[in-house]
Amino acid sequence: MRISELSRASGVPVATIKYYLREGLLHEGQLTSATQAQYDEGHVARLRLVRALIGVGGLSVAATREVLDQLDHPADSTHDLLGAAHRSLGPAVDEDVDTSAAESLLDRLGWQVRSADRQAVRQLAAALTALEAADFPLSEDEVVSYAQAMRAIAEREVADVPLESTEAAVRYMVLGTVLVEPLLLALRRLAQVDASARRYGTR
Incomplete structure (x- = not known):
């Protein structure tokens, strides 16, 4: 054509x-x-x-190019594929951010996070720092409750990774990360509306 x-x-x-x-x-x-x-x-x-x-994913042209490169030149192992997909996605965080609180939380959760996954650790640290800076800190128990909900979602997603080909696995991981995150955010906000209506009424 x-x-x-x-x-x-x-x-x-x-x-x-x-x-x-x-x-x-x-x-x-x-x-x-x-x-x-x-x-x-x-x-x-x-x-x-x-x-x-x-569009839906909200990625920049540069980030989109990196994601496409992961699709076209995938890593060797399924676990490395996921790490590569995540590293292609933002937001970028200053490498000097203090990650001690984030690492303490991960230790409490017992999550297996390698040095290759430091970008996500820095993102978590930056999010915790932003909450503190806005005088809206969450207790560690509250953050753990969020983490447990995310872990349940992640277990389901990882279990559903297609293994018939590397390309299928990369596509699932990248698109599942980029395109499902807006879905999760929308569902959270709608759940808040529903919870508010049930708790406070709908007048």
Whole structure:
């Protein structure tokens, strides 16, 4: 298909497709002349993925490029795949952040976190620091209750990782991280509305 047909098939404007091609988010089509190329269903699927990552996932072009690189060049083990997927995703946190409170919490939880997963540890530390700075600290017991809820979700997600191919596993982990997090946030907010209505009434 030509680029105009690719645009219709994917729902992505031609100008945006050309931008994604320039940024390396979409692989080049098969050249048929100096100014024309043919595209296939693989391009349609990649465009839909890019739109999901940038749109629903809220990733920057640079972060999207890193995620796509993980899909195209996956790590060796399933566990390393997950770590690589997480490291491709934000937010970036200053490496000098004090992680002592986060590490204490992880020790209490007994979670197996390696040095390769330091970005997530720094993100947790930054979140705890932000709560303190806003004078809205949570007790360790409250944070543990959040962690236990997340652990139950994570156990289910990890158990569902498809193992028939590395590509399928990477796709599941990356998209599951990027696209499910907005879902979790929306469900949390709706659950708060429901809990409030049940506790305080709906006047």
